[in-house]
Amino acid sequence: MDSLNPHALLPQRSAIAEAANVQALGAESWQALMRGPALGDAELKALNRIAWLRSLPAGAMVFSRDQQASKLVAVLCGAVGLGQLRHDQPFHLERTVRGPAWLDLASAWIGGCHVQDARVLTPAQLLELDVDAVREMLARQPAMAERLLACMALNVHSLTGVTHDLMHKDAEKRLAAWLLQLSRRSAEGPDVVALGERKRDIAAQLAITPETLSRMMRQLKLKGLIEVQGYSVRLLDLAALATLAAD
Amino acid sequence: MDSLNPHALLPQRSAIAEAANVQALGAESWQALMRGPALGDAELKALNRIAWLRSLPAGAMVFSRDQQASKLVAVLCGAVGLGQLRHDQPFHLERTVRGPAWLDLASAWIGGCHVQDARVLTPAQLLELDVDAVREMLARQPAMAERLLACMALNVHSLTGVTHDLMHKDAEKRLAAWLLQLSRRSAEGPDVVALGERKRDIAAQLAITPETLSRMMRQLKLKGLIEVQGYSVRLLDLAALATLAAD
């Protein structure tokens, strides 16, 4: 019943209801979003003053691609998918964002629309900053601009990497690269990665079909590079995987 | 002989020699790079104070991908290719940037390296802003930050579109979309586009081989959608092309 909440698209009420929570938003969350040197008290206050929180259930839409973007949107916790919702049912995932991270830092600055649809995958807490309020804040906190530029720059680098992989790497290389990237952020050590989403969603992000993903996993298993047990993958030979992933 | 100038990688001398030129840089160039409302005199002065010009011949490298990025780099005029230079000879092009436009606005902010190699395709004039100088300038001209954010946001949108196309569109769709995009910026009217680069370079950016590009052009010609004469393409049915390009 809560997997698709129609009220999710009406932010006002819940945002107001949650406004009190903003003060409770820890400095660590802001720090994770804003990167750079430790945020000062003044900066944290300025941020908290203009932040709005939204809690959405799995399946809810965060924004849609034709929608005018007026806010910077971040995911505090949970996972949100960026992709395309088609009249033909299933949501076509292109990228998943797990908090804390920016979901759409770009669109609002150019007064355009979000170019992608965003859909909650795991019950998530979102943070929104009205871009006009941010503009005012930047006038008083010029150092904040630098943080935002750095965050968007990371975004650019990430996207550049994705396009490069799509242009030059085949399915096996992309999978190997994806596993290695996951292993770097893995909590269970560098050689065990937990697949945090359905395999079909992983496949969608790698721009292959679930069938091909299954076959590629078997390939890597046969080559002795990985060991698979359900949604846990052990990387047996990081060096060989890196060689394979390199273009 | 001037198609590959080894001195191109030594910026200091030529940058100093050209420093006097900076004052001559017209407001229109800055306006084209910075977008947004008209730049004030103070802003133009601040920009000119920290800008460095470089003129490079075709074939020269602007920067390489392992190189630490300390400057924001823009192309004033001419064309520069972003891609990968491999020990195996030919430069693999991923994107071409024609002036006036930013070439790498992101890398310097995160103190990383440019993720791509940049190579001059057409004799080009480049503009470089040391990121530390820009930081100082932003403290005095906070409105400038907003322009940079907007420029980088456009970059993000463009890259998002490219990845989407690579994920979901086949060669024919990508070519149709590319022709339509070119037609929007075309000087000779919306239905005639001049191919401004070698077809193999166009193919590289579409992530297909030159052979496939040739075949796809023939396909569109046979379908009556375009008319080709060398490097000039007439779009005979914009609506049909748009339908074809849509995913």
Added chain:
DNA sequence: CGAACCCTTGATACGCTTCAACAAGAGTGG
């Protein structure tokens, strides 16, 4: 004129998708 490009065209090969079938778990209701 040959040499070095570039684009084109055809034949073939390969990677990946599509389609179809099947097994395993999770939720549901009789």
Added chain:
DNA sequence: CCACTCTTGTTGAAGCGTATCAAGGGTTCG
């Protein structure tokens, strides 16, 4: 409790899309 359905991942066979390889023609330039 079992039958039923729904969803997910896996596997195999066939087919499409694009790359690769090889050859030929058109330019430009020394």
